[in-house]
Amino acid sequence: MKGIVKKIDPQGFGIIEATDGSKLPFIFADLPRRQPIQAGLKVIFSTRKVKDKVFASHIFASREALNEV
Numbered sequence: 391m392k393g394i395v396k397k398i399d400p401q402g403f404g405i406i407e408a409t410d411g412s413k414l415p416f417i418f419a420d421l422p423r424r425q426p427i428q429a430g431l432k433v434i435f436s437t438r439k440v441k442d443k444v445f446a447s448h449i450f451a452s453r454e455a456l457n458e459v
Contacts, residue, residue, distance in 0.1 A: 392452060395431045406433060406446045416446040425451070 391408050398404035402418030404427070414437065421427055427449070435449040 391437065391446075392432070392434050393446070395427055395429050395433060397429050398427060406435065406449070408446075412444075414444060414446040416449060420445070420447045421449050427451075 391410075393406040393408040393414070396405045396407050396413070398418075404416050404418075406414050406416055408414060414435075416435075418427075420435075427433075432452045433449050434452045435446045437444050438447045439445075
């Protein structure tokens with residue numbers, strides 16, 4: 391899936407808004423290699439389900455975002 395990081399707090403909890411409009415929570419541990427992340431970053435990610443709740447996981451900056459740097 392694709393989306394944009396809407397917010398991330400100092401404790402490592404955040405929200406991604408997917409292109410379909412859904413808002414998915416994530417934790418810092420879902421970032422491979424603990425890469426830096428910030429609000430406004432375009433990302434690609436997969437999802438995982440825990441106790442009937444969907445979370446973003448395996449989050450990477452999208453090629454589009456990397457080309458903007």
